[in-house]
Amino acid sequence: MTCRAAIIDQFEDAADGVRVVSDFILPPLGDTDVEIAVVAAGVNPVDCLVRQGYGDPLLRRYGAPGFPRVLGCDVAGIVSAVGAGVDRFRVGDRVWAAVPPWRQGAYAERVRLPADWVAHAPTRIPLRDAAALPYAGRVVWQALAESAGLHRVRGQRLFVHAGAGGVGSIAIQLAVAWGHEIGSTCSTGNVSFLRELGATQVVDYTREQFDQVCRDYDVVFNTLAPDPPRWDERPHLRILRRGGTYVTLITPVMHLATLLGARPGLVLAGGLYWSTALWQRAVHARRYHWILFQPDGRTLAELASYVDDGLLRPVIRSRYPLEQVAAAQQDCERGHGRGKVMIDIGDEEALLADPASANRGEQ
Ligand SMILES: NC(=O)c1ccc[n+]([C@@H]2O[C@H](COP(=O)([O-])OP(=O)(O)OC[C@H]3O[C@@H](n4cnc5c(N)ncnc54)[C@H](OP(=O)(O)O)[C@@H]3O)[C@@H](O)[C@H]2O)c1
DSSP states (O other): OEEEEEEESSOOSSGGGOEEEEEEEOOOOOTTEEEEEEEEEEEOHHHHHHHTTTTHHHHHHTTOOOSSEEOOSEEEEEEEEEOTTOOSOOTTOEEEEEOOTTSOOSSBSEEEEEGGGEEEOOSSSOHHHHTTSHHHHHHHIIIIIIITOTTSOOSOEEEEESTTBHHHHHHHHHHHHTTOEEEEEEOGGGHHHHHHHTOSEEEETTTOOHHHHOOOEEEEEEOOOOSSOOOOOHHHHHTEEEEEEEEESOOSHHHHHHHHOHHHHHHHHHHHHHHHHHHHHHHHOOEEEEOOOOOOHHHHHHHHHHHHTTSOOOOEEEEEEGGGHHHHHHHHHTOOSSBEEEEEOSOHHHHHHSTTTTTOOOO
8 A cells, every 4th residue: 555655765964855755655564553544743853863864773673664764753643444453443543653763654644553552642632733742752751750750759859951842841741740840941932931831940041051050859851962962961960969860862872873883882882871870870879761762552541641631731833744844854953942843644534534545645
């Protein structure tokens, strides 16, 4: 089966190398797979990095496809087909998923994924908004719940570095829902936005350095990739109390795999990780975690209930049609703004009315 999709035929430094085709051939639908007719896809910084070939040796080890390659890690849509062994989903269900960067992605009319990575979408919001949450929501859950355990306690002081972005805005909302006190950073125009989300100590990074005004946080969550890449965690560790937890999305794993190849990159990254984690544990009694995205539908089911309970909402920075995918990626690559850049692909009502055939290209 074919469909309309935004693809690359080779790695592309510039976003305008991404082009829309009408005859992308979908991978086969496995017995445990779900096919989603896509309403919207979110744009994540990792999409732009994958476009450039970043981490490719590692992603290939996980089974990344060759070319043409569809980018995109966030999807919300309507189930349009299910594999023979799938009983949790039916054609016509409203669903969402986070697509790992080693799979054909979500900038397409159809995406096929293992059912275990998919969950029913929240009912309170339209799917075109819901698609802003899965990928960033899953990594926030990995970081703040699975690694820092913040969903089981209350009253911790959490610092979120870069609170206005796709990840940061979700982290603040979840931490507020769990009853924590939040400090965060952003530019001047986003200070009131972070206060509205619930942050109490907001540092405007254009005026102050957070490590000069923040102290003694229980948990520090780093979501800001420095440009050019360097792994200077001293400012974050400076504001973390003894016995606290540092958790970061900014790791050298993909970078080292790109430079050295998958195996040597992983070995060196593992050495860096364990030496730092052991030092932090031995000297400062701290826990130290790197987060690498792993897909998980159960987390998305949990996040859907937060949305439906009014505790989590998507923050949308901008929207583009699929034909303007290059502009969408350029917007994301600017690295500033509130929340998520979105790509609109299908119409929720039309797909609900005819999920198996609406918006479909050639058969
Ligand atoms: N390890 C993983 O598996 C994983 C998964 C997801 C994401 N990530 C990484 O996490 C990072 C964040 O992702 P995202 O989706 O949240 O990106 P994003 O939506 O593009 O967020 C960018 C945000 O960074 C803020 N920012 C820029 N410069 C800043 C500074 N000097 N200090 C504080 N804030 C600053 C911007 O706020 P202003 O507009 O106020 O400047 C903007 O809101 C990316 O590097 C991404 O690659 C890693």
